[in-house]
Amino acid sequence: MSETAPLEPGAPAVEGAIPLCVPYLSGNERRYVEDALATNWVSSAGPYVSRFEKMVGTFLGVGHAVATVNGTAALHIALLVAGVEPDDAVIVPAMTFIAPVNAIRYANAWPVFLDAEEQHAQLDPVEVERFLREECALGAGGRLVHRATNRRVKAMLTVNVIGHPCDYARLRPLADEFGIVLIEDATESLGSNWNGRRCGAVGDIAALSFNGNKLITTGGGGMLLTRNENWARRARYLTTQAKDDAAEFIHGAVGYNYRLSNLNAAVGCAQMEQLHFHILRKREIAARYDGAFAAVRGLRPIGDAPWAESSRWMYTMQVSAAEFGMSRRALGARMAEEQIQTRPLWQAISDSPAFRGDSRIAHPPCPMATRLHETTLSLPCSVGLTKDAQERVIAAVLRATEC
Numbered sequence: 537m538s539e540t541a542p543l544e545p546g547a548p549a550v551e552g553a554i555p556l557c558v559p560y561l562s563g564n565e566r567r568y569v570e571d572a573l574a575t576n577w578v579s580s581a582g583p584y585v586s587r588f589e590k591m592v593g594t595f596l597g598v599g600h601a602v603a604t605v606n607g608t609a610a611l612h613i614a615l616l617v618a619g620v621e622p623d624d625a626v627i628v629p630a631m632t633f634i635a636p637v638n639a640i641r642y643a644n645a646w647p648v649f650l651d652a653e654e655q656h657a658q659l660d661p662v663e664v665e666r667f668l669r670e671e672c673a674l675g676a677g678g679r680l681v682h683r684a685t686n687r688r689v690k691a692m693l694t695v696n697v698i699g700h701p702c703d704y705a706r707l708r709p710l711a712d713e714f715g716i717v718l719i720e721d722a723t724e725s726l727g728s729n730w731n732g733r734r735c736g737a738v739g740d741i742a743a744l745s746f747n748g749n750k751l752i753t754t755g756g757g758g759m760l761l762t763r764n765e766n767w768a769r770r771a772r773y774l775t776t777q778a779k780d781d782a783a784e785f786i787h788g789a790v791g792y793n794y795r796l797s798n799l800n801a802a803v804g805c806a807q808m809e810q811l812h813f814h815i816l817r818k819r820e821i822a823a824r825y826d827g828a829f830a831a832v833r834g835l836r837p838i839g840d841a842p843w844a845e846s847s848r849w850m851y852t853m854q855v856s857a858a859e860f861g862m863s864r865r866a867l868g869a870r871m872a873e874e875q876i877q878t879r880p881l882w883q884a885i886s887d888s889p890a891f892r893g894d895s896r897i898a899h900p901p902c903p904m905a906t907r908l909h910e911t912t913l914s915l916p917c918s919v920g921l922t923k924d925a926q927e928r929v930i931a932a933v934l935r936a937t938e939c
């Protein structure tokens with residue numbers, strides 16, 4: 537390939553290699569970015585920012601959308617506007633990418649790690665209920681207190697892992713009963729539904745990410761979504777340096793420079809135009825893999841719960857070493873030899889060196905999250921993954937069973 541030849545959308549950086557999940561930029565991205573450049577609107581104000589917010593807000597049916605520099609920033613601000621204060625405790629799954637846990641620490645609050653359920657690798661509602669009923673108590677003024685640390689439990693930060701929604705039929709009533717805010721990390725679940733409702737529209741407030749490997753991308757970017765107008769206003773204020781008077785440089789709080797640029801939002805608008813196509817392709821790829829692996833002993837694709845319609849953003853299966861005859865690590869290594877990129881679900885955050893040794897954090901055991909890291913493998917599932925490449929992935933997995 538010559539240096540000047542543009543890559544096909546979704547093409548791997550190394551020819552012949554199949555990457556896990558790369559962007560697909562096939563629509564008006566270039567046109568809108570050129571327009572942003574031509575009109576000199578390149579920074580954190582401009583027509584594409586508000587248009588992008590409107591497109592995402594409309595898709596989710598949520599009234600207020602605030603675009604941010606990335607998903608982690610959206611989570612940080614969501615925690616602040618939802619009223620999480622220093623030394624509060626926030627429930628979070630141990631089986632998650634680290635970003636939401638870091639965001640809790642940025643807010644000077646503390647994570648309470650709870651375990652995952654086995655079927656879909658999501659936050660286990662049984663664990664949440666046990667924690668709330670057995671480890672917490674209602675204190676003065678209806679304050680919910682975690683007894684072991686004497687911290688106020690202010691929120692539950694759920695994460696829709698690999699695109700699949702959490703079991704909100706059980707989590708939502710618990711949040712309501714105990715008077716805690718439900719913050720939805722929907723970064724991986726744009727285009728998924730829980731019980732017919734869009735992920736990102738289920739929580740009291742939600743965060744999305746438009747990082748390069750997400751369902752749609754802006755390069756880097758994120759968004760905060762809520763029906764609460766006051767929270768949205770506060771989020772807009774905090775993400776733009778908390779200006780009370782922009783002309784006189786009067787700031788009413790310690791703010792953040794977290795707004796998305798118009799250049800990034802231009803890409804986002806073009807990507808949103810392709811959203812339904814992206815969802816369709818993800819589901820097609822998942823259906824093909826599901827079909828190919830259905831009869832393979834020891835492989836269990838993580839499919840949809842009866843109440844879920846997942847975008848299947850990140851195709852993931854559980855590998856039983858005993859039945860499959862090979863660990864997910866060995867299978868991943870075998871795939872790598874054929875230049876096929878795979879990865880496991882994350883190390884449980886309760887096991888992460890970044891948090892494990894911190895005695896200020898409550899560490900109930902999370903054995904399922906620990907186990908899922910050892911038994912899961914995600915396969916290439918880029919929107920632009922060709923049928924040939926999908927067949928290559930399937931063949932490589934099936935070949936491993938023959939060894």
Ligand SMILES: *Cc1c(COP(=O)(O)O)cnc(C)c1O
Nearest residue numbers: 606607608633635723745746747
């Ligand atoms: C991608 C992701 C984020 C953070 O998004 P960034 O835009 O990379 O900051 C947060 N939570 C989860 C679960 C993610 O997968």
